[in-house]
Amino acid sequence: MLKLAGLTKRYPTGDLALKSIDLEVPDGQVMALIGPSGAGKSTLIRCVNRLVEPTSGQVYLNETELSSLSQGQLRKARRRMGMIFQEYALVERLSVMENVLSGRLGYVSFWRSWFRKYPQSDINEAFRLLERVGLDHMVDKRADELSGGQRQRVGICRALIQNPDLLLVDEPTASLDPKTSRQIMRLIVELCGERGLAAIVNIHDVMLAQMFAQRIVGLQLGEIVYDGPPDGLTADVLTSIYGEEDWEATIGKVEEEDQDAGDDVDEHDEDHHGPELDRDRMAGLT
Numbered sequence: 001m002l003k004l005a006g007l008t009k010r011y012p013t014g015d016l017a018l019k020s021i022d023l024e025v026p027d028g029q030v031m032a033l034i035g036p037s038g039a040g041k042s043t044l045i046r047c048v049n050r051l052v053e054p055t056s057g058q059v060y061l062n063e064t065e066l067s068s069l070s071q072g073q074l075r076k077a078r079r080r081m082g083m084i085f086q087e088y089a090l091v092e093r094l095s096v097m098e099n100v101l102s103g104r105l106g107y108v109s110f111w112r113s114w115f116r117k118y119p120q121s122d123i124n125e126a127f128r129l130l131e132r133v134g135l136d137h138m139v140d141k142r143a144d145e146l147s148g149g150q151r152q153r154v155g156i157c158r159a160l161i162q163n164p165d166l167l168l169v170d171e172p173t174a175s176l177d178p179k180t181s182r183q184i185m186r187l188i189v190e191l192c193g194e195r196g197l198a199a200i201v202n203i204h205d206v207m208l209a210q211m212f213a214q215r216i217v218g219l220q221l222g223e224i225v226y227d228g229p230p231d232g233l234t235a236d237v238l239t240s241i242y243g244e245e246d247w248e249a250t251i252g253k254v255e256e257e258d259q260d261a262g263d264d265v266d267e268h269d270e271d272h273h274g275p276e277l278d279r280d281r282m283a284g285l286t
Helices: 041-048 071-080 096-107 110-114 120-132 148-160 178-195 206-212 235-242 247-263 279-285
Strands: 002-010 016-025 030-034 056-061 081-084 166-170 198-202 215-220 223-228
Touching (some): 016 198, 016 223, 030 041, 030 206, 071 096, 081 148, 096 120, 096 148, 120 148, 148 178, 166 178, 178 198, 223 235
Parallel strands (some): 166 198
Antiparallel strands (some): 002 016, 002 056
16 A cells, blocks of 8 residues: 655745645555646656655555665665656667566666576566567567557556556556557556556546546645545536636546447557467577
């Protein structure tokens, strides 16, 4: 479980990005973090794994207080927090398999990481994850040959191969078309359910948040102004988060999108039906 207690972030400019945030995310729950630009969503996620240092307050992952760890201790603790990025953060010249295995860099020795020599157990897990997301036929492709949806699936596998207790997901669908966005969100929710993972998903798309998240937290100017179920996002609540807008139309569209989403098949990508994978090709990584 993730717990935030009085989490506050004030930047050197004096801007207060987060104002004493109290929040708990239990294991297995996918929580969507919504709000306008500048509300503090990305800052909150980055304060959890201390890519941004909080000004005050505590962050607990299970029994560990992350906010008080030394840099060495923090490096170990970050193994338990998988991060999925908006812009994928893949190494373009490396293969799909090598990008996934980079999620194990925190577990292997310096020389193994330098020569990209990974234990066979890690390679087996990478194969299993890529098969789960429909990319087992693309292990040798370079990352720069992939579509946006395929890149995001590689990023998901890279996060999960860490065997994390928590997923931090920053705008996973911002660069994707609507159908692929639904597929990626569905995949994240399914994988969290299968693994009992807590997840915080920073997302601008209110409809996707309502369709897939179990819980919605709305931020406005660094404060929580809504914390509840997706169907509690009434027009009044959305106005309190974002300001005046025709929210009734948005709510109606969510219902239509829910119906359309039921018609989607998890086809992943049109080239999924590739040749049978020859695992001997990966022998050089062991």
